[in-house]
Amino acid sequence: MKSFTCAVIGLGAIHMNHVRAIQALPDCRLAAVCDIDEEKVQADVQMLGCAGYTDYRTMLEQEDIDVVHICTPHYLHAPMAIYALEHGCHVLVEKPMGMNSVETAAMIQAAERSGKQLGICFQNRYNPTVRRIRDLIDQGVLGRFLSSKTIVSWNRDASYYAQGAWRGTWAQEGGGVLINQAIHTMDLTQWLAGMPIDVQAQTSCFRLQGAIEVEDTAHGYFHYADGASGVFYLTNAFGADDPVELDLVFENATLRLKKDLSIQYVDGSEEHMDDQSLVSGAKGYWGNGHATLIRDYYACLDENRPFPIDGPEAAKIIKILDAIYRSAATGNRISI
Template sequence: MLKVAIIGLGTVSKVHSQAILETHNGKLVAVCDSDEEKKEDYPGIPFYTDVAVMLAAEELDVVHICLPHHLHYPITKICAESGVHILQEKPLAMDYHEGLLTAELAKNVPGKIGICFQNRYNSTFQELLRRLKAEDHGAIKAIKGLVAWNRTEDYYTDKPWRGKWATAGGGTIINQAIHTLDLMQLLGGELQTCKASLSNLTDYAMEVEDTAVANFTFENDVRGFYMSTNAYATNASVEIEVVTEKCTYMIKNNQLFVIDENGDFESLARDQQRADTKSYYGPSHGIIIQRFYNAIEHDTADYVSVEEALPSMLMIDAMKESTRLDQTIQMVDLIKESKIGMY
């Protein structure tokens, strides 16, 4: 049985703790947070306020990092160098350069570092991938990703790190819609160009953007259109659309549809929903956590690695830089620079 700890006891940590409980080979043995009041949420579990103290006191196999974005790399580094395996919540890092530092770290430590892009394992997306590989639909021509959600000003003022470039690394692009960016690049392949605009439709007292639109070009001239906002009236369904030469696939309302050349819809798959978590978290935290534990026990690479998570950071940096310069960004130039200035 793997001995597991959670570092950072905010909202998403409860999703992780429930998923750990449901695994067949993991046991939560410690938790860590700077806020001692969080101890009450985990009765009977050893509680720590210092990561180094916890690592020294507990014989851990795995830590889950559920911290604010600016703490991901430094705490991942401490834990990785202590020899434990790490499952880190998204985003991978604050920017692409820091993501590269994490990738280098992953190559030189004994443990595995996995990134929690759980929506890759949703039934709808898995079936979409299967059909794109197996069906005679012709080449992919275009990909669309839409996220129209709502966040009140309290969302940012209650946890001020969320509204600052220095601690969040962005707004909707890195917090709410990074999963959509990740799925788009999985479908589209290698990134080529980006033209984007980041802006604010709300009047909240915050630095980061609440709205983003972008055109991406992927390999084989696949066109990508992306839009995300936290300025909508509610949390609408995330939408992913893939246009091929012969049909269109669409994920919406937790279902995968195929639309034929006559415009007829057919439902192909549906995601299971959990009543004990927020709907927009998706149903697949348990799947990705179980896969990571299995990869540890059997020493396989069947998890989302740091290298696999890097393209999402590249997309985010490209949108920032495109907005700053008001021009199309060539991804090859961005990769060469490896460090982008703050938007």
């Protein structure tokens, strides 16, 4: 394997998932970290033995970095990714890729201009149960897609939003449950069921009305080609973090994913797969695919093949979310 020098920008809640994954790869060296919070930088410098910066531009000027991991608030993903690509780095950015389709288009163009690889962190695509579904679809076993049901019911209370000034704001988070929490399961819906033709949706803020600007709940209806349909219900206003649910009805089988995967085929046969990959306890519902995704990203860089969750791929769900937000704002059915 080629060797890579790596940097992480944004040293908050998620960044250690990236650091641990980099450390587990023998040919990767974490050269530098960056955060505007000097204390976080110093803590990581002590713990990880790397260089530390409070300005990512200075870091990219002074260090010879091959790959930048972006773990900052949503409004910084596009400018930081574009800057790093223009400075000759590969970029792996946390979800969401950007806050809207204007940002994702600019990021795709920057990646194309640079010839570097832009990857986006949708780690749940690597869960074994999800891969099983994808394989069955690719093998043509399931027949025509007919209907989907996506449910996310998580708990994000006032203490969660108090963890960062960017959370709960349109300008810096870009939305609420849709663009932050449910984006993973909505991305899986898109990846497995395909792009809908249009959407009708409503959003609300029930639980923290007045305290946050963004929606804590969204529900809606997708029309797909050939008369297929999809429903979704997504909320941060539940009192606990339930495993996400995704039901997919195909001509030849109905698949139910709620942590484990159950498949009922129309011929009467059944298949069940436990998901051993979902760690229990705090944040287990994130899935633990970060390590697998990051390993695959570096393998793609090493072998010069395209990383599968690239800009155009990750921009699809942003296009869908743009349409959902527009439908909620106008009351109209919005074409995607």
